[in-house]
Amino acid sequence: MDPTDRETACFEAGVKFGALYHQFAGTPVSAKNADSLETAIEESIENQPGCSAVSVDIHTDKLETTRGYTELTGEYMDVTLRIEYADCIVHAEMEMEDGYPLMRVVDIVEE
Amino acid sequence: MDPTDRETACFEAGVKFGALYHQFAGTPVSAKNADSLETAIEESIENQPGCSAVSVDIHTDKLETTRGYTELTGEYMDVTLRIEYADCIVHAEMEMEDGYPLMRVVDIVEE
Amino acid sequence: MDPTDRETACFEAGVKFGALYHQFAGTPVSAKNADSLETAIEESIENQPGCSAVSVDIHTDKLETTRGYTELTGEYMDVTLRIEYADCIVHAEMEMEDGYPLMRVVDIVEE
Amino acid sequence: MDPTDRETACFEAGVKFGALYHQFAGTPVSAKNADSLETAIEESIENQPGCSAVSVDIHTDKLETTRGYTELTGEYMDVTLRIEYADCIVHAEMEMEDGYPLMRVVDIVEE
Numbered sequence: 001m002d003p004t005d006r007e008t009a010c011f012e013a014g015v016k017f018g019a020l021y022h023q024f025a026g027t028p029v030s031a032k033n034a035d036s037l038e039t040a041i042e043e044s045i046e047n048q049p050g051c052s053a054v055s056v057d058i059h060t061d062k063l064e065t066t067r068g069y070t071e072l073t074g075e076y077m078d079v080t081l082r083i084e085y086a087d088c089i090v091h092a093e094m095e096m097e098d099g100y101p102l103m104r105v106v107d108i109v110e111e
Numbered sequence: 112m113d114p115t116d117r118e119t120a121c122f123e124a125g126v127k128f129g130a131l132y133h134q135f136a137g138t139p140v141s142a143k144n145a146d147s148l149e150t151a152i153e154e155s156i157e158n159q160p161g162c163s164a165v166s167v168d169i170h171t172d173k174l175e176t177t178r179g180y181t182e183l184t185g186e187y188m189d190v191t192l193r194i195e196y197a198d199c200i201v202h203a204e205m206e207m208e209d210g211y212p213l214m215r216v217v218d219i220v221e222e
Numbered sequence: 223m224d225p226t227d228r229e230t231a232c233f234e235a236g237v238k239f240g241a242l243y244h245q246f247a248g249t250p251v252s253a254k255n256a257d258s259l260e261t262a263i264e265e266s267i268e269n270q271p272g273c274s275a276v277s278v279d280i281h282t283d284k285l286e287t288t289r290g291y292t293e294l295t296g297e298y299m300d301v302t303l304r305i306e307y308a309d310c311i312v313h314a315e316m317e318m319e320d321g322y323p324l325m326r327v328v329d330i331v332e333e
Numbered sequence: 334m335d336p337t338d339r340e341t342a343c344f345e346a347g348v349k350f351g352a353l354y355h356q357f358a359g360t361p362v363s364a365k366n367a368d369s370l371e372t373a374i375e376e377s378i379e380n381q382p383g384c385s386a387v388s389v390d391i392h393t394d395k396l397e398t399t400r401g402y403t404e405l406t407g408e409y410m411d412v413t414l415r416i417e418y419a420d421c422i423v424h425a426e427m428e429m430e431d432g433y434p435l436m437r438v439v440d441i442v443e444e
């Protein structure tokens with residue numbers, strides 16, 4: 001059975017999350033470059049089809065800085081994104097839950 | 112509005128595709144290591160929740176080999192995956208279409 | 223035989239180039255996000271030990287934009303970096319040569 | 334001043350280490366796929382110019398497996414590689430030291 005527009009919109013939201021996470025996980029990050037990295041992640045993923053808004057918040061206060069920087073993982077950032085496909089708008093987010101970065105669909109709206 | 116199980120299953124399928132693509136794009140590949148890379152991609156993504164099967168086919172005949180190897184991109188591989196979430200099974204695939212690697216949901220089944 | 227300071231400085235320059243390339247290759251890029259991506263690459267790699275300056279120039283005029291964006295590869299950027307280790311300063315660069323992104327040490331200075 | 338062959342060989346060793354680390358960091362890994370991932374990392378990096386041997390050892394006993402898998406980082410693997418450039422052979426390795434994955438040149442031999 002073919003996907004509905006809502007299902008396709010959810011699929012697209014998932015693609016963006018997987019892309020975002022695995023493209024940027026491992027990037028060296030500290031308080032010095034957190035701002036520029038947030039912006040670069042947001043703007044690069046917004047290039048992708050149907051991705052109208054991405055917001056990334058890196059928790060600079062949580063970064064392990066014994067060595068001066070650490071590698072970016074889901075532990076250090078919250079992400080929200082908005083996908084538009086056909087008449088559907090999907091809001092999705094990534095947040096820590098029980099020590100694990102959980103990605104999920106928060107809301108689907110049909111216009 | 113919360114997602115249905117079908118919609119969540121589609122979201123999860125998208126996450127796996129985005130992860131797979133952006134984790135492994137850029138990996139040095141030639142005819143010599145295509146087999147081991149296919150297996151590693153399949154088995155690593157199968158670790159993820161709800162991902163019951165991944166199949167990767169790297170087109171070794173299409174690899175640009177003037178320099179001995181090239182960097183993996185969607186142009187050089189087809190991927191199919193199977194996601195199970197609640198009572199839903201999603202089949203999704205990535206194939207080239209008009210020179211662009213297109214990821215899409217092929218089928219959703221509720222058991 | 224142990225490496226000299228000059229040799230260690232060259233090793234460190236290589237580490238930064240390999241890291242930079244394989245961290246960011248595959249990132250969605252267009253004229254819209256080239257600036258923020260350049261800055262993020264520079265500032266993230268400058269976190270690494272001994273890396274005092276990184277300069278990235280993305281060739282927005284060469285980006286394939288039929289689909290609105292493309293994936294970043296060495297074909298689309300020039301990079302220079304400066305490594306300091308002990309009394310040595312290494313300048314290294316990545317530029318296209320014969321259609322291939324060539325990384326090389328340009329100069330080593332002992333102070 | 335131009336680099337010597339030994340210095341270029343060290344630079345090349347660094348490039349391979351940076352590439353290896355930032356290409357594969359973040360890959361989902363568990364005891365189930367550690368073997369195939371080791372092989373894929375070794376064979377993909379061996380494609381690169383002058384890289385005659387790569388050995389990757391993933392410490393499956395150290396992997397955090399509460400969720401069934403974790404993301405690969407330097408904490409979970411040792412790597413050795415051998416670079417040949419002109420008459421020089423460089424041995425380099427990555428090992429944990431003080432909780433940090435340290436990459437270094439172990440030996441340089443001129444034939």
